[in-house]
Amino acid sequence: MSLNISGLGVAYGKREVLKDVELKDIKRGEFVGLIGPNASGKSTLFKSIAGAIRPHSGTIKLNGVDLITVSRSARSKQVAYMPQAFGCNAALSVFECVLLALKQTTGWRVKNSDLDRVSEILAVLDLSSLAHRGLAQLSGGQAQMVAAAQTLVREPSLVLLDEPTSALDLHHQLSILSSIRDFMEQRNMIVLAALHDLNLAAQFCDRLILLKEGRILADGRPNNVLGLEAIDQTYKVKTNLEQTSRNTLYVDARLSA
Ligand SMILES: Nc1ncnc2c1ncn2[C@@H]1O[C@H](COP(=O)(O)OP(=O)(O)OP(=O)(O)O)[C@@H](O)[C@H]1O
Numbered sequence: 539m540s541l542n543i544s545g546l547g548v549a550y551g552k553r554e555v556l557k558d559v560e561l562k563d564i565k566r567g568e569f570v571g572l573i574g575p576n577a578s579g580k581s582t583l584f585k586s587i588a589g590a591i592r593p594h595s596g597t598i599k600l601n602g603v604d605l606i607t608v609s610r611s612a613r614s615k616q617v618a619y620m621p622q623a624f625g626c627n628a629a630l631s632v633f634e635c636v637l638l639a640l641k642q643t644t645g646w647r648v649k650n651s652d653l654d655r656v657s658e659i660l661a662v663l664d665l666s667s668l669a670h671r672g673l674a675q676l677s678g679g680q681a682q683m684v685a686a687a688q689t690l691v692r693e694p695s696l697v698l699l700d701e702p703t704s705a706l707d708l709h710h711q712l713s714i715l716s717s718i719r720d721f722m723e724q725r726n727m728i729v730l731a732a733l734h735d736l737n738l739a740a741q742f743c744d745r746l747i748l749l750k751e752g753r754i755l756a757d758g759r760p761n762n763v764l765g766l767e768a769i770d771q772t773y774k775v776k777t778n779l780e781q782t783s784r785n786t787l788y789v790d791a792r793l794s795a
Pocket residue numbers: 550555574575576577578579580581582583622
């Protein structure tokens with residue numbers, strides 16, 4: 539199972555936002571970080587893969603099948619997308635809303651195994667204590683973690699997470715990315731996550747893709763991509779890449795003069 543994107547072009551009206559995007563051989567079990575400045579096209583790429591936007595050119599092949607050509611229901615069995623904006627005002631508990639996300643693709647009769655799956659993902663993300671809390675009573679960070687649970691509970695082949703840590707404190711940024719990594723390794727899924735924090739990207743991703751103005755500028759292992767001059771040029775900063783004593787990469791950044 540692999541994801542291959544070729545010649546992908548997406549426009550909003552006449553404005554082309556993704557240009558000839560090529561991504562080769564993203565494999566099961568890989569945690570891939572999508573990095574790039576604001577407005578570079580990260581969400582647009584996710585929406586195209588998830589089927590919310592129709593590209594004007596190119597293919598998005600998951601296991602050899604072009605997702606652009608399959609039905610919405612077939613695509614949603616394989617791909618789960620957590621958008622940047624999350625939150626739900628429905629009068630549901632956390633458990634019910636994660637169950638609802640699971641049943642979206644499997645029909646509405648609830649089996650014991652469905653309840654077990656919901657309990658499991660809440661435990662994996664350390665959300666069990668919130669299971670019976672109403673959605674309206676969640677903090678912003680809690681709501682974001684519940685959105686991640688909704689995305690993962692279906693155990694799709696491909697998970698798209700658009701800035702999954704943007705509302706989280708430092709502890710929860712680390713704990714949720716670490717839990718997602720473990721879960722996707724056990725289930726042999728592909729995770730594609732848009733991340734603004736380059737240190738989190740360095741720590742958790744197997745591969746990084748750098749997007750600028752709708753084009754891919756770099757694609758490779760974090761220590762290769764983050765060490766490139768292209769990072770400084772793209773973000774208009776001066777970075778210094780260090781290897782810490784714990785053998786993790788650290789990106790020190792300041793505004794370029
Ligand atoms: N529905 C839309 N209609 C028209 N233009 C849009 C629409 N959605 C996004 N855009 C434009 O497309 C470009 C890429 O936006 P996108 O949301 O994909 O960027 P992004 O990399 O996810 O940004 P950020 O890091 O700020 O979330 C931006 O210039 C944005 O203004």
